């Protein structure tokens with residue numbers, strides 16, 4: 001008897017990028033399109049991290065380490081069902097930490113110029129993240145390496161276009177494994 005067709009695993013995705021790159025907006029729209037739960041890593045920061053950023057101080061690796069484990073636990077818990085998390089995930093080491101919890105994790109990096117992102121941040125009053133921290137976000141950012149399972153899309157596209165481009169990508173063989 002022929003083997004039954006293999007079902008693609010539901011996407012398990014982190015939408016990454018600097019503050020103001022559109023992670024929350026695109027992440028929520030993508031989760032809706034994909035029919036999987038969405039969570040925003042900003043809601044998982046300990047109060048001390050939010051207080052620090054609100055005061056204009058960039059987070060350190062030590063500040064981010066336990067927060068990344070909390071995000072990793074969410075991803076691991078959603079491995080079967082799939083899910084989308086918006087999370088800055090700026091450094092390769094941070095993404096490695098997330099992949100230790102969820103090895104099949106896929107990434108979508110929302111990439112764009114500091115000018116465009118700064119404009120977006122400025123038009124979003126009331127957010128805890130001060131615009132002054134954008135330079136440190138870019139300085140910390142390590143783009144996806146060739147051996148990381150992910151794609152880069154331009155924040156200059158509309159939210160709908162980003163979602164369309166992401167869902168129309170060819171499925172990588174390992175996702176059907």
Ligand SMILES: Nc1ncnc2c1ncn2[C@@H]1O[C@H](COP(=O)(O)OP(=O)(O)OP(=O)(O)O)[C@@H](O)[C@H]1O
Nearest residue numbers: 019020021022023024025120124129155157158159
């Ligand atoms: N592709 C887009 N085109 C136009 N506007 C966008 C796009 N993506 C996001 N925005 C707008 O840019 C602003 C920043 O987006 P958003 O809050 O989603 O970014 P973020 O990366 O989650 O930021 P943070 O991590 O700082 O919370 C919002 O006002 C949002 O509506």
Ligand SMILES: O=C(O)[C@H](O)[C@@H](O)[C@H](O)[C@H](O)CO
Nearest residue numbers: 018019020042059088089129
């Ligand atoms: O790793 C970090 O420095 C943080 O996650 C920041 O990126 C913010 O929480 C977020 O972008 C909100 O502006």
